[in-house]
Amino acid sequence: MLNQEVKFQWEKLVAQINQDRIAYYIHDNPVSSDQEYDERMHELLELERQFPDLVTQNSPSQRVGAQLEVGFEAVPHPSRLYSLDDVFEMDKLDDFDSAVDHASNSVFVNPGTLSSDSHTSFNLEANKHEDSNSEKIDAGKYLCELKIDGLSVNLVYQDSFLIKGLTRGDGEVGEDVTNNIYTIESIPKRLPGSINIEVRGEVFLAKKDFETLNRQQEELAKPLFANPRNAAAGSLRQKDPKVSASRNLSFYAHGVAGEVDYTKQSQVYELFHEWGIPISPYNRVVNTIEDAKKYIEEYGDKRSEIEYEIDGVVIKVNDLGLQRELGFTSRIPRWAIAYKYPPSQVHTKLLDIQTQVGRTGRVTPFAILDPQVLSGSIVSRATLHNAFEIERKDIRIGDTVILQKAGDVIPQIVGPVLKLRNGTEQIFQMPTKCPSCGALLVYEKLGDADLRCPNSEDCPAQLVERVINLASRKALDIEALGDKSALALCENIISSIENFFDLDEKQLSQNAFFVNLSGELSKNARELLSQIRQAKTKSLDRKLIALSIRHVGPNYAKLLVKHFPDLDTLAAANPDRLAEINGIGPEVALSIFDWFQDSRHQAIIQSWKKAGVTFDSDSYRSNFDSDVKLPLFGLTIVPTGTLENFTRESIKVTIESNGGKVTNSVSKNTDYLLIGKNAGSKLTKAQQLGVKVITELEFVQLLESPA
Ligand SMILES: [Zn+2]
Structure with a gap:
């Protein structure tokens, strides 16, 4: 038989070893010395030798090095997590307030209730709050908290060590996601002193991290996450902690169970804060239910300014003695209530699907919607990404669709409301001709x-997008040149970016957009001319982005200026010379080379030079390669077999555009053999040479991991 002490000794060692491994293999930032680590490992093996029943397949003794995968075993919560009662009307809060008052005035004291719940509970040995029952509590009666749209978890600290991280599950039993919880750097792995406590809280993605994640998903042609909660859940429920670690998950505590001896919940939060457990800065203690309503209104207005998605406000009785007195129903605590904001999803009619043309000619469909107010702004358009995404969601013209804001500002169509279909809906077909210039549209490569x-060269839509790109913050940062100015410029003033730097007052006044009511050049137009002059001497990497060279965004532009002293040297470089640069593969090298061979592009450069645009690099060879952060930087990868999500061409571009090199044969210099279905002789060769073999899934995870 295992006694509790031995079991805990083992759990603590496992926790420390796994934390060490994550710090070492995933964060690349060891927290223990090799010696400490070896000693723990030795201690663990010794303990498992004495008590073989301890060994599970998840024990570090059964896994080597970076094998840290999460198994999602069902584990009972030490004490139950309750859910909250949701209300949607402010009036219901008055009922709640009356019930609280009733309890606080009542003479009945519920003795020794041991409570626990998703938001707060305590096992208080000494009853320190005898007096609080007899007087009405008005000072700091309620604690208001924003309700985060994330995933509830329970962090179990034993003897101050974080030994388990569990998802909420059904409140009684959760899933073990401990190793993924360990990757969240803001969660302390050890508390001061020696305490047994459960910290409840929310794991979530900030809006900006949610958007970044969805952009990555889009680039990899993977389904997008519908909302930050799904994204947080998906990120925490990863088998490989490396993937979880790359997702930038955040955590705020909102409850506790165990040995905490305080009179107010807000004091517990202060204690947590001292311990380094993250607490939301938006929490507020108020005196009355009216003040709580004001808090709800205030954050209802400011909802879009909060850095993460919220769906309501939780109001809790702040006094812990009174919490105990109020107790629980079978399902929910009587001392807390959740007010839910109106959903940030709305139904609307999909009137039409149209297409737009990007600066490199990419044609993307977007939805024309019956305008609807959503999270405080009117939405009448939403991107649909590509034809495959429309087909996957089965969105048809005429459908009633569910519209929501993903992250901060981007409206997104979740899908159709199928039961509202009446048979008149139309399946969308991508056009065969360019909606702007009428040219026949093409797939550049098979599988695109x-x-x-x-x-x-002549497509008006592409020109407008190139002008917008040129003025964008990452390029020449010309603030006075927004989308509308760009349209006006391209309407009748310029027909290529070639003459952009020659723009003058006379040319601008040809379009009414740049002229004010008294017939003079508008203030914005004069500002535009001044900003164009200033842009002439901005850094070379910005100019490279402004030229709209295919594939050349901020990363490649910075890489190029470090290897070439000026534009002429870069323009003269052959593809082999370009591909010699670590981080630039043959595909991208060829695309850069081709761009400079085109006489129309040479004309742009000549014309810009004549207008006084400089093309020297100040950062040439300074700080060599230091700020280039591509996930596959410096890696040589050989793809083989049939891949599920990539064609032969697209895998090449994906590897190269993420900084890796593709070769066709396996050698000692190969970093990874990427295998699909029916991988043949290359696999055998890789095994002989000891080259690491990765699956498509592992490859995608590699892409998602921080460089
Ligand atoms: Zn076109």
Whole structure:
């Protein structure tokens, strides 16, 4: 038989060893010395030798090095997590307030209730609050907290060590996601002193991290996460902690169970804060239910400014003695209530699907919607990404669709409301011709998701997008040149970016957009001319982005200026020379080379030079390669077999555009053999040479991991 002490000794060692491994293999930031680690490992093996029943397949003794996968075993919560009663009307809060008052005035004291719940509970040995029952509590009666749209978890600290991280599950039993919880750096792995406590809280993704994640998903042609909660759940429920670690998960505590001896919940939060457990800065103690309503209104207005998604406000009785007195129903605590904001999803009619053309000719569909107010702004358009996404969601013209805001500002169509279909809905077909210039659209390569307009020089839509790109913050940062100015410029003033730097007052006044009522050049137009002059001497990497060279965004632009002293040297470089640069593969090298060979592009450069645009690099060879952060930087990868999500071409581009090199044969210098179905002789060769073999899933995880 295992006694509790031995079991705990083992759990503590496992926790420490796994934390060490995550710090070492995933964060690349060891927290223990090799010696400490070896000693723990030795101690663990010794303990498991004495008590073989301790050994599970998840024990570090059964796994080597970076094997840290999460198994999602069902584990009972030491004390139960309750859910909260949701209300949607402010009036219901008055009922709640009356019930609280009734209890606080009542003479009945519920003795020795041992409570626990998703938001708060305590086992208080000494009853320190005898007096609090007899007087009405008005000072700091309620604690208001924003309700985060994330995933509830229970962190179990034993003797101050974080030994388990569990999802909420059904409140009684959760899933073991401990190793993924260990990757969340803001969660302390050890508390001061020696305490047994359960910290409840929310794991979530900030809006910006949610958007980044969905952009990555989009680039990898993976389904997008519908909302930050799904994304947080998906990120925490990863088998490989490395993936969880890459997702930038955050945590705020909102409850506790165990040995905490305080009179107010807000004091417990202060204690947590001292311990380094993250607490939301938006929590507020108020005196009356009216003040709580004001808090709800205040954050209802400011909802879009909060850095993470919220769906309501939780109001809790702040006094812990009174919490105990109020107790629980079978399902919920009587001392807390959740007010839910109106959903940030709305139904609307999909009136039409149209397409737009990007600066490199990519044609993307977007939805024209019956305008609807959503999270405080009117939405009448939403991107649909590509034809495959429309097909996957089965969205048809005429459908009533569910519209929501993903993250901060981007409206997104979740899907159709199928039961409202009446048979008149139309399945969308991508156009065969460019909606702007009428050129026949093409797939550039087999297996591409996007159709493109090949008329790169004369397509008006592409020109507008190139002007917008040129003015964007990452390029020349010309604030006075927004979307509307760009449209006006391209309408009748310029027909290529070639003459952009020659723009003058006379040219601008040809379009009414730049002229004010008294017939003079508008203030914005004069500002535009001044900003164009200033842009002439901005850094070379910005100019490279402004030229709209295919594939050249901020990463490649910075890489190029470190290897070439000026634009002429870069323009003269052959593809082999370009591909020699670590981080630039043959595909991208060829695309850069081709761009400079085109006489129309040479004309742009000549014309810009004549207008006084400088093309020297100040950062040439300074700080060599230091700030280039591509996930596959410096890796040589050999793909083989049939991949599920990539064609032969697209895998090449994906590897190269993430900084890796693709070769066709396996050698000692190969970092990874990426295998799909029916991988043949290359696999055998890789095994002989000891080259690491990865699956498509592992490859995608590699892409998602921080460089
Ligand atoms: Zn076109």
